[in-house]
Amino acid sequence: MKKVILSLVLLCSSIFAGQINVAVAANVSYAINDLVAEFNKTHPNTQVQINLGSSGKFVAQIKNGAPFNIFMSADMKFPQALFEENFAITKPVIYAQGSLAMLSSKELDFSKGINLVKENSISKIAVANPKTAPYGTAAMEAIKNAGLEEVTKDKFVYAESISQAVTYATTAADIGFVAKSSMYDEKMAKYKENVNWVSVDSKLYTPIDQGIVILKNAVDNKEVKAFYDFILSDKAKEIFVKYGYLVK
Template sequence: MKHKFLLCALALCGVLNAGEVSIAAAANTTYAFDEIKSEFEKLNPDTKLNVSLGASGALNTQIKNGAPFDIFMAADMKFADDLFEAGFATAKAQTYAKGKVAMLSVRSVDLGKGLDALKDEKVKTISIANPKTAPYGTASVEAMQKAEIYDSVKGKIVEAKSIGEALTQALSAADVGFIAASAMYAPKMKEGGCAGAPCKEGKHFVLVPSSLYEPIAQGMVILKKAENNAEAKAFYDFILSDKGREIFAKYGYEF
C-alpha cells in the first residue's frame, strides 16, 4: 500500500512540475513554430508550449478581454507595445525578428513585372491580410501606394482575416496574394505547395522590395499573467537567443 501511495505521489509531483506556456503568436510565424517547439522542448522537456496563431490586432484584443496567454509575439511593435502601455505586459516589447512581404501566384501571372503585374487584366483578385488588424496587410497596402498603383487596383483587393488566410486564398481562389515571405521557406511549400509543384522564387513568388514599406519589426512581450512564470521567461529568452534567431533566419526573417 505504501509503495502504491509513493507511486501516486511521484506521479502527482510530475504533473505539478510540468509547466505550460500559452503563446499568442502572429500568423506569419506559423511556419517556424514546429522547429521552435522542437528545439525549445529539447532544452525544456518538462515544459509544454500551447500556441494560438492569428492576426496581431485580433490577438491583442483577446488579451485585453482576458484571454489567458503568457507571451504575445506580434507581427509588429505597435500591437505588442500597446499591451505594455495598457498595463497588460511586464515590460516594453523586444524585437525578435523582422519580416518580409512576398507576392504569390499559382496562376501564371508574370511576377517578373513586380507590382505592375497587378494591373494586368487577367488579375481579377488580389488577396491581402486585413490592414486594420494585420501588420503584413498594412505593409501590402503601403507597398502598392508607394508604387503608385493602389488606386488602379484597389477594386481587385479581397481582405483576409490574417496573413495565414491570405496565403490560403492565394493558393486557391485569388490570382495574386500578398503573403509573409516566411511561408515560402516552409518544407511543405518547398516540396509541392504551389499547385502540386515546389514553390519557386521568380516563378510562383517574388519578394516585395523592402523600400516600399516600413520595416516589419516584430515585437514580443511577457504578459502580466506570467510575471513570475519561469517557463514563460525561459521561452522568451530562447526566442531572443542565437538558436531562436537561427531558426527565424531559416524562414527568411532578418534582424
C-alpha cells in the same frame, strides 16, 4: 525502495511540468513548430500551447481577459500599446523582422515586380486585413508607394490573417501578398521563386519589426520567462533565418 524513488521522480516531474499559453502572429505559423521543438529539448516538461491568429484580434482578446502568457506580434505597435496600458509586464523587444512576397498558383511574369498587380489578367489580389494584420498594412503601403492604389482599389480580397492570405493567393485570387516566411514551409515547396512567387521590393514598405512581450498574468512564471528568453536566443534566431526572416 526503487518504486518509492520512481514515484518521487514522477511526482517531481508533475510538479514542475506546466503549460504556457502563447498568442502567435499567423506569419510565424511556419516556424513555430521548429521553435517549440527546439525549446522542448531543454524544457521537456513544459507544454507550449500555441494560438495562431492576427495580431490586432489578439490585442482585443487580451484586453478582454484571454489567458495568454506571451504575445508574439507581427509588429511593434500592438505589443507597445499593451505595455503602455499595463497588459504587458515587459517592454516590446524585436524577435525577428518579416518581409513580403507576392504569391500565385499560376506561372506569372514576376520580372515585372509589384507592377504585375495592375495587369488586366489580375482581377483579384489577396491581402491580409490591414486593420488587424501588420503584413496587410505593409502590403497596402507597398501598393501606395508604387503608385498603384487607383488601378488596384477594386481588386482586393481581404483575408483575416496573413496565413489565410496564403490560402486566398493560391485559390480564390490571382495573386496575393504574403509573408515571405510562408514560402519556406515544406508544404509550399511546389511554388517556385520567380515562377510562382517573388520578394516585394523592401524599399516600398516599412521593415516589419515583430515584437514579443510577457503579459501580466505571467508575473514570476519561470516557464514563461524561459520560453521568452529562448525566442530571443541565438538558437531561435537560426530558426527564424531558416524561415526567411531577418534578425538583429
